[in-house]
Amino acid sequence: MEQPDQDTVTNLQRAEPTTQPEVQPKLHLDTQQDARLSSAALEKAEETTEHIFDIKNVSVYYGSFRAVTDVSLTIYENEITAFIGPSGCGKTTVLRSLNRMNDLVVGARVEGDIQYRGRSLYRKDVSPIAVRRRIGMVFQKPNPFPKSIYDNVAYGPRINGEHNKKRLDEIVERSLRQAALWDEVKDRLGKSGLGLSGGQAQRLCIARTLAVEPDVVLMDEPASALDPIATGAIEDLMREIKSRYTIVIVTHNMQQATRVSDRTAFYSVLINPKSDTRTGTLVEYAPTAQLFEDPSDERTKAYVTGRMG
Amino acid sequence: MSTVAQADPAAPAGSAHPLEQRRPLGDRGFQILALASGLLVLVILVLIAVSTTQQASSWFSTEGWKIFTNNWNPPANQFGALAFIYGTAVTAIIALIMAVPVSVGIALLLTEVVPYRWSRPIVYVIDLLAVVPSVVWGLWGILVFAPWIQHIYAHIANVVNGVWVLGPLFGPPTSGASFFTAGIILAFMITPIVTSLSREVIATVPAIDKEGAYALGATRLEMIRGAVWPHSQGGIVGAVLLGLGRAMGETIAVALVIGSSAVITSHLFAPGYNMPAVIANEFGEASGEFRAALMGLGVLLFVFTIIVNIIARGIVERSARRKRGA
Amino acid sequence: MAVIAEPRQIDLREPKGWRRTSNRIATVLMVTSFILVIIPLGFVLFTVIAKGASVISWSFLTGQPIPPNVLPAGVGGMWPAVLGTIEITALAAVIAVPLGILGAVYLNEYGGRGPLGALIGFMSDVMTGVPSIVMGLFIFSIWVLHFGYSGLAGALALGCLMLPVVIRSSYEMLRLVPNSLREGSYALGATKSRVTVTVVLPAAIGGIVSGALLAVARAAGETAPLLFTILTVTYANPNVFSGPNTSLPSQIFSNATQPYTGAQARGWGAALTLIAICFILMIAARIVTARFTRYSR
Numbered sequence: 001m002e003q004p005d006q007d008t009v010t011n012l013q014r015a016e017p018t019t020q021p022e023v024q025p026k027l028h029l030d031t032q033q034d035a036r037l038s039s040a041a042l043e044k045a046e047e048t049t050e051h052i053f054d055i056k057n058v059s060v061y062y063g064s065f066r067a068v069t070d071v072s073l074t075i076y077e078n079e080i081t082a083f084i085g086p087s088g089c090g091k092t093t094v095l096r097s098l099n100r101m102n103d104l105v106v107g108a109r110v111e112g113d114i115q116y117r118g119r120s121l122y123r124k125d126v127s128p129i130a131v132r133r134r135i136g137m138v139f140q141k142p143n144p145f146p147k148s149i150y151d152n153v154a155y156g157p158r159i160n161g162e163h164n165k166k167r168l169d170e171i172v173e174r175s176l177r178q179a180a181l182w183d184e185v186k187d188r189l190g191k192s193g194l195g196l197s198g199g200q201a202q203r204l205c206i207a208r209t210l211a212v213e214p215d216v217v218l219m220d221e222p223a224s225a226l227d228p229i230a231t232g233a234i235e236d237l238m239r240e241i242k243s244r245y246t247i248v249i250v251t252h253n254m255q256q257a258t259r260v261s262d263r264t265a266f267y268s269v270l271i272n273p274k275s276d277t278r279t280g281t282l283v284e285y286a287p288t289a290q291l292f293e294d295p296s297d298e299r300t301k302a303y304v305t306g307r308m309g
Numbered sequence: 310m311s312t313v314a315q316a317d318p319a320a321p322a323g324s325a326h327p328l329e330q331r332r333p334l335g336d337r338g339f340q341i342l343a344l345a346s347g348l349l350v351l352v353i354l355v356l357i358a359v360s361t362t363q364q365a366s367s368w369f370s371t372e373g374w375k376i377f378t379n380n381w382n383p384p385a386n387q388f389g390a391l392a393f394i395y396g397t398a399v400t401a402i403i404a405l406i407m408a409v410p411v412s413v414g415i416a417l418l419l420t421e422v423v424p425y426r427w428s429r430p431i432v433y434v435i436d437l438l439a440v441v442p443s444v445v446w447g448l449w450g451i452l453v454f455a456p457w458i459q460h461i462y463a464h465i466a467n468v469v470n471g472v473w474v475l476g477p478l479f480g481p482p483t484s485g486a487s488f489f490t491a492g493i494i495l496a497f498m499i500t501p502i503v504t505s506l507s508r509e510v511i512a513t514v515p516a517i518d519k520e521g522a523y524a525l526g527a528t529r530l531e532m533i534r535g536a537v538w539p540h541s542q543g544g545i546v547g548a549v550l551l552g553l554g555r556a557m558g559e560t561i562a563v564a565l566v567i568g569s570s571a572v573i574t575s576h577l578f579a580p581g582y583n584m585p586a587v588i589a590n591e592f593g594e595a596s597g598e599f600r601a602a603l604m605g606l607g608v609l610l611f612v613f614t615i616i617v618n619i620i621a622r623g624i625v626e627r628s629a630r631r632k633r634g635a
Numbered sequence: 636m637a638v639i640a641e642p643r644q645i646d647l648r649e650p651k652g653w654r655r656t657s658n659r660i661a662t663v664l665m666v667t668s669f670i671l672v673i674i675p676l677g678f679v680l681f682t683v684i685a686k687g688a689s690v691i692s693w694s695f696l697t698g699q700p701i702p703p704n705v706l707p708a709g710v711g712g713m714w715p716a717v718l719g720t721i722e723i724t725a726l727a728a729v730i731a732v733p734l735g736i737l738g739a740v741y742l743n744e745y746g747g748r749g750p751l752g753a754l755i756g757f758m759s760d761v762m763t764g765v766p767s768i769v770m771g772l773f774i775f776s777i778w779v780l781h782f783g784y785s786g787l788a789g790a791l792a793l794g795c796l797m798l799p800v801v802i803r804s805s806y807e808m809l810r811l812v813p814n815s816l817r818e819g820s821y822a823l824g825a826t827k828s829r830v831t832v833t834v835v836l837p838a839a840i841g842g843i844v845s846g847a848l849l850a851v852a853r854a855a856g857e858t859a860p861l862l863f864t865i866l867t868v869t870y871a872n873p874n875v876f877s878g879p880n881t882s883l884p885s886q887i888f889s890n891a892t893q894p895y896t897g898a899q900a901r902g903w904g905a906a907l908t909l910i911a912i913c914f915i916l917m918i919a920a921r922i923v924t925a926r927f928t929r930y931s932r
Contacts, residue, residue: 104821106748129333133824143815146838146929156823159833205819212823339828343745346737347755350762350802353795357769360776414668422665431669438676440913442856444884445906448891449679452899497675528658551764558766560859561884565891585768585859592772592863607772611765618764622757 042079042262042287050077050117052216052246053098058112060093062105067093068280071112073265080238080247082257082288085267086303090280091250094267095218098248099135100128117215133160136209140221142201144193144208149185152193152204156212171211179207180237199230206237210245217241219249223256235260254304257288264288266300357611365605367598376605381571383595388602392571394609396488396583400563401556403492403577408500408556409549415500416507421529421537439501447565450494455485455566462489462578480576486568489577491586494566495556503552510544510628511537547624554617558610560585584610680910687907690900696908699870713905715871716886720912722875723786723865723882724855727793732847734794735801736836739843742802743809744831756806762799768859770795775863784866786875789882792860797850804846808839811930841927845920852916856909858884883909 053075060068068090075081083091093102100121102108114121121131145152153172162168172189176182181203185196193204202222209217219238223231238247238260251257257264265285269278284291284300295301362369368376372388380389415435419428462482469475514537522532568580569590584606592603698712738759746752774792782788812835820830836843861867866879867889883905890902 099822101818101822104818129824129826131824132822137822139815139818139822141815143813143819145816145819145834155820155833159823159825159829208819208823333826336826336828339831340745343737343741346734347741347746347752349734350738350755350759350799353773353798354758354762354765356777357765357773361769361772364772364776411668411671414665415672418665418669422662434669434673434676436917437680437914438672440852440856440910440917441676441679442858442884442909442913444856444858444887444891445679445683445910448887448902448906449682451891452902453678453682497672500672528654530658530661531654533661554764558764558768560766560768561888565888585766588768588772589859589862593866604772604776607769611769614764614766614769615761618761621764622760626757 039287039289045076045079046074049079051075051115052077052117053248054113054115054118055094056113056115058094058097058110058114060090060097060102061107061109061111063107065277066279068267069270071267071282073282073285075246075248076263077246078242078244079262080242080249080260082261082264083248083250083267084252084254084257084264084303085280085283086269087252088278088280089267089269091265091267092220093280094282095220095248095250096137098216099137099218100131101137103128133212134214135216135218136212136214137218137220138202138206138209138222141225142198142205144196144201144204146192146194148190149193149196149204150189153207153211156208160212175207175211176204178210178237178241179203180233180240181207197230199226199233202226202230202234203237206234210241214245216246216248219247221250221252224252231256254292258292261288264291266291266295266297266303268299268303354615358608361604361608361611365601365608368601368605371598372602376602379573383591383599383602386598388598390584390602390606390609392573393582393584393587393606395573396567396571396581396586397557397610397613399488399577399581400491400495400567400583401553403489404495404499404556405549405553407493407496408503408552411496412500412503412548412552413507413545415504416511417533417537419508420511421533435501435504438497443498443559443561444565446494446498447562450490450562450566451486454494455490457485458490458493459485462487466578477575478577480578482578483580484568486566486580487578488567488581491563491567491581491583492577494562495559498559498562499552499555502555503548506548506551506625507541507545510541510548510625513544513628514540541628543624544628547621547628550617550621550624554614554621557617558585558614560589564589683903683906683910686900686903687905690904691907695904713883713886713901713908715869716881716883716905717908718871718873719786719865719880719882719885720855720909722873723789723861723880724793724851726787726790726875727797727854728847728851730790731794731797731850732801735798735847735850736805736843738798738802739805739809740831740836742806744827744835759799759802763803766859767792767796767857768862771860771863774860779864783877784864784879785877786865786872786880787877788864789861789880790875792864793854793857796857796860797854800850800853801847804849805839805843808842808846808928808930809835811842812838813930838929841923841929845923845928848916848920848923852913852920855916856884856913858882858888861885862888883912 051074053073055071055073055075058068058071059066071090071094083095085091096102097110097114098116098121102110110122116131116135120126145155147155150172153175154168157168157171162171173182173186176185181200184200185191185204193201196204202225206217206222223234226234235256238249241247249257249261263286266283267280268283270281271278284295284297286296291300292304295304368388376388376390377394378389379391379395380387381392382388415431419431423431459482462479462485465479466481469479518536518540519532522536527535563583564586567582567586569582569586570580571582571587572579574581588603588606588610592600595603695712696717697714699714738755741747742752742756742759747756770792773795774788778788778791816834816838817830820834825833861882861884865881865885867881867885868879869881869886872878872880887902887905887909890898890905893899
């Protein structure tokens with residue numbers, strides 16, 4: 001296996017499955033997609049690209065239980081950022097803090113500061129409704145409303161005040177096209193959204209989210225409930241829309257992170273022996289190629305080479 | 310231009326930042342409306358207590374503790390109501406004695422014996438029983454059932470004439486309308502609610518316990534006694550209490566078949582009276598203290614049924630909580 | 636050489652003796668209890684249908700009752716009672732169903748877990764056990780004494796009866812709507828009221844309507860709350876808001892105690908009509924549950 005060239009990703013091969021535990025192959029990156037930025041480009045971007053999220057020393061509590069501690073990282077515009085890590089490490093908790101969905105949990109509390117385009121999200125005068133209109137979310141299990149496909153996609157624009165039928169038709173078509181679902185459903189827009197297969201339903205939920213033209217799309221393990229072909233469709237979709245949106249995705253599938261993301265954040269679990277609780281924490285955050293091939297932290301290395309999690 | 314709000318990084322710093330918005334008035338209003346509707350329940354209950362007690366206050370103040378004497382003579386302005394309390398108790402007890410075994414039996418039939426396909430028709434029959442209006446029971450009761458059962462009463466009275474305990478209980482009837490007839494009709498009417506609640510209670514018994522009993526080679530009866538009964542006896546008590554509450558308050562059917570005679574007697578085949586029945590039959594023409602007395606009976610009825618229902622619901626709630634939580 | 640022992644006799648038949656007998660007795664008792672219920676139900680329905688069918692006709696439903704002292708002695712009609720039942724029950728439903736749904740929304744979406752919500756939920760269930768005659772006395776004290784007898788008063792009394800029933804059944808339906816739907820709606824930037832009205836209620840609407848229909852069926856058959864609120868009369872009153880009124884159950888009650896055969900025959904006809912109405916509502920509730928309920932236990 002060749003040593004990967006530091007600056008380009010074009011000559012890399014897929015990692016071969018290891019049969020001998022002693023040999024620890026480095027995780028190679030998928031050559032297929034080229035929309036992903038190179039590590040050098042990413043480092044350069046850090047100076048010029050707008051910060052979408054500045055997460056500074058954030059801890060999230062549910063009541064007195066600390067779910068995540070001291071997370072700090074920056075999410076950049078028009079990039080795909082992946083949160084990976086073992087279960088219970090807080091990656092979903094952090095994701096849901098970005099669009100204030102944790103507000104819906106009784107007793108949830110965020111300490112530290114999360115800034116969205118320079119404005120703090122958790123100030124008293126910030127409306128979570130307005131936040132969620134700009135920062136959309138796709139969930140792990142597809143959750144189409146029990147309405148027609150058309151009404152599912154039109155729901156968001158309608159609650160934002162759009163009632164003109166012609167404009168709604170345009171929005172619905174555009175969103176379904178962006179979600180790569182238009183051709184499959186264009187003749188049955190009136191049929192219930194519940195009648196779709198898993199992959200279609202998830203793309204419907206993505207279309208629904210895109211219909212309000214958010215700034216950011218958060219995805220919580222969007223493909224974990226889907227078969228590999230549907231997963232591939234979702235990943236293609238993410239690359240397609242990247243130029244217009246900023247995407248943050250939580251995934252437990254490392255291969256997926258290497259396939260789609262520009263930067264990856266690796267979270268892990270701190271076990272408190274006294275209270276027997278597990279608290280999540282951010283271990284390492286770097287351009288994806290760098291995190292997987294040359295991680296700085298031992299824990300990251302252990303996770304990405306498969307020894308842990 | 311679409312009205313969908315768009316985050317604009319280039320927006321001038323002076324403009325209202327798009328993240329700031331007041332909570333829409335409609336959202337607040339809806340929450341207040343929902344809260345008000347919920348509070349309505351409490352408000353109504355309090356108003357019931359207050360308004361009826363106020364209307365009955367002259368009876369309470371005039372008679373004081375004498376309301377619990379058997380001295381009901383409206384023309385002479387005497388309103389001791391013991392006969393009605395007695396009647397309510399007697400008819401309710403008769404109804405419970407007959408309805409509870411039958412209801413629990415049906416509940417067990419549905420949960421343990423009958424395969425699912427056959428349970429739907431049985432449930433339909435129970436629902437049908439529940440949907441028959443009280444007044445229709447009363448109409449049928451007084452015009453068809455009472456004349457027919459009077460003969461049976463007469464036979465029984467003949468047989469047990471002079472027998473210790475049974476004789477005084479089952480003396481000869483004057484007509485079909487009596488405590489016992491009212492009790493039977495009440496039994497028909499409370500069966501659906503006791504059955505459905507017993508079913509719910511029995512359904513909270515964990516399946517593992519039942520399977521464990523069967524796995525030890527128990528017959529169905531043994532499984533019921535060993536696994537179902539210990540778990541559900543509390544809840545079934547609650548179901549029985551709810552049936553009691555319903556039996557105490559059921560008005561129209563009883564008013565038609567109880568015989569309208571304010572006496573305290575051990576003879577169950579004799580005509581009698583109970584609280585809701587006398588209110589129904591006499592309130593229309595009553596005035597002054599008579600009316601206050603009837604209203605007062607309504608207050609007593611309200612208090613009794615509320616107490617019984619609170620106890621019953623508390624018990625049922627506890628067994629339901631066990632299924633959800635523990 | 637080893638001696639092969641005789642194989643033990645394994646008896647796999649049912650246990651004999653008291654165990655089997657007691658089990659059989661128990662099963663017989665359970666079946667008997669069901670039969671004990673079918674018999675009177677069948678009896679009542681049979682009688683009502685037999686005696687009522689001969690009286691029912693279009694003119695019965697739309698005609699006026701014939702007073703007993705008018706010749707020729709006849710049956711006449713029940714139109715005043717039919718009209719009264721329809722308008723009073725409809726008004727009661729209009730009052731109680733929206734309030735009940737809103738109350739259930741409060742319990743499930745807003746306040747359910749707190750102490751106030753628990754109290755309201757508990758007392759709502761307790762309220763279903765309040766005797767219907769007490770509701771009648773209540774509305775009499777608080778309304779009729781000030782505003783007189785009217786169909787509206789009767790509707791208020793029926794509404795008080797229906798309210799906790801609608802709250803309980805709607806609450807159960809709202810509980811069954813999965814949380815993922817609410818989250819999907821919140822994530823699109825909807826306010827809580829929007830989430831509830833545009834996603835949660837439509838998802839639960841089948842079960843809610845079914846529960847409301849059953850509550851209406853119960854209210855249609857009630858007599859006691861109407862006794863002191865509408866002051867049963869024998870003429871039709873299309874104005875449900877003022878003036879005394881009548882209803883099918885009220886009419887049956889007063890006819891049941893009259894010795895005139897015409898009145899009794901009208902009573903049976905009215906009973907059949909009333910049962911038919913309640914039955915139709917019950918069937919409608921079942922149909923709605925079967926066809927339109929998405930989330931059920």
